[in-house]
Amino acid sequence: MQDNDKTVFVNDEKDDSNKKLEKIYAELGKVYYEGKFEDPLPELLPFFDEITKLKNLVKAPQKCPQCGNILKKEAVFCGKCGYKVR
Template structure:
């Protein structure tokens, strides 16, 4: 390996949700701005639901050990299951 070669670790599970959430927010804003409907609520409800689902999934990930997936207690510095520092 040369000095310029670097290893990058990526958490695909957590990072995958953020771009989808951003795209959904953009889609919601575009649909609302374009205003192709008299009552926007029925047209926008699926986007509201998708945003809520993605945010809940993201919150679940924050309360789980990145090493073993066990639930973490708020303020934990180490996982009670595997001992991994979080």
């Protein structure tokens, strides 16, 4: 029975290590991207393009589909025409 407990413990450590590794990879990528990626490796360019596209979407103000009014980020209804946006 103690052997099984040790096995579970080792697996938990492995899972924690995998999570930490993924976090470090993500942080490394962010640092590299934000460093203006001078002379990036060609295989990384699609990642940079996707990140840039997503960041622009997040920054773009949301507009009411009915009247085009710029909405506040947390808006449920348009403040101009009352259209329910969520």
